[in-house]
Amino acid sequence: MLSSTADSLYWLGRYMERAGNNARGLQVTLRMASLTGAVDRRDNAWRALLTASGCAPGFAETGAEMSQANVVRYLAADATNGSSILSCIEAARSNARRVRTALTTDMWEAVNETWSEGRRTTEATFTPDNLPAFLDWVKSRTILFNGAYADTMLRDEAWSFVRLGTMFERADNTARVLDVHHHALAGTEEGGAVAYVQWQAILRSVSALRAYQWVYHSRLDPERIAELLILRPELPRSMIACYARIEETLDGIAALHGGRRGECHRLAGEMHARLRFGRIEDIMKGGLHEFLTATINRNLELGKQIQEFYLQA
Template identity: 35%
Template sequence: MLSRLAESLYWIGRYMERAENTARLLTVNYYATLETSGQVSEEWGPLLDISGSKENFVRLHGRADGRTVPAWLAFDRNNPSSVSSSLAQARENARGLRDRIPSEMWECLNRAYYDLCFQNEEVLDRDGLFEFCSAARDTSQFFFGIAFATLPRDEGWLFMRAGQMLERGDNVLRLVQTRYRSHAADPAQLAVHNHRWIAVLKTASAYEAYRKCNHANVSPRTIAEFLLLNPGFPRSVRYSGENLHDALAGIDRIHPGAHPALLREAKWLVARLDHATIEELIARDQAELGTLLTDFNRIGSAISASYFTV
């Protein structure tokens, strides 16, 4: 497969996962601010850390509140992590692959582009943020469902899967890291923090799955352990790391021994997650969470350098 095609599929996987993650983040936080009136600014600020777009936001908008942050994360094309930007970039990558991917995948992206990517802050004026985010989330799930059902399990599938899992692991790590940092800063407000940790579960679409495993215990430690290390939950960091490695191993079978250092890096990440304990990950001011996030980003950079640099 040409590196251009592989790169497009890889970034489609990343952008579609990013659009869904951001849409979930906005939806859950929208309801959290309704339930904790009077602390709106405090609730919206951490979303910028989770999305990794705080520096650009501060430079362009300054104040983080219930108007500027949703507009930045949902509609602003100056933000490469916004829902609109992610969907538009996914469509642009797919446009050059229309003869290489099932027509249903293209139609899904093209329809979402025209339905969602020209929306603006008027959505907030009519209180339509929930509908916008729900449509974006459903688009991502529909797209990956079509891909799962129709895309051949070849090199293209593996690159798209690698991009999806890399983005998912990165997002959940940022989510847990940001919330745990806030939790450690003010442990006196236990009830408020527990409420926010339930929101973390809902942001990762993990609330029902977590409650099946932990009927009575809702604590930051057990929630963090579930989202980071649970081997069977498909949005946990461990699951993402394992599936990222499997995708890269599949690519390596097609190109035997082409990039052994990259595969070793992915295998080392899996080994760390397999043998880590939650105490190790959240100890010492959560330094290990930062290390894991760096590892995911390093693998992403290595994929680009190994397969996409001409």
């Protein structure tokens, strides 16, 4: 497979996953803002969302006021923001067009129809009354895409690079969501209703609230939330589940290339092993923020190594 083809497939997976992650983040933050009375707390919720999505520097450059309307517009539809939902859909479709013959009909239709419907959005789409329906639509379209490639692609190189991009983006998102809320999980913020809303928000951001209740059968507890999202392999969006799939996928690609391996394989194995043999007690004791920051930095390095080893011509 040409490196340019692998690159397009990898970024197709990443952009579709990113669109869904941003939709979840916006849904959760809208809910938090409506339940949080103090203005400064609402502003902090929107600021945290920008940080988790990696869009805080770009938003700051716009000079716009930190408000719900401005952040929603920037994360949902701003063409100057390469990570906005509509920008992600546009980029995903562009990558899909480049590798059209490598995709199944169901995959192409999922991406192309999403792009076509996305182009019909207007300013009214992002008003408070219409925004929830738009975000639900984005989530359903990304789930449709994930199902299309999971159910219809041959388990070959093309599938491997789409899956690699999806899992890489998902792992990064989970780590960032946890990191921006690490104070709520580390017990350094006030308790009570505000903390409980934040704990729910963390779980909802990765569609894991019901999973928590199923696994623990108890009230929300910050250490258990961290354990679920970091170390429980049965949760599809947990960090350990994502890195297990990243390592497995990279191993599969290596096998197709006669066993040729690079630094990306070592890093993926190291990151998975760190989680596999980790204990939540040790993570919390050593500092949740420090652990997550180190993971995010290692993830950036892993992405760089994947790019250099497989995706550059």
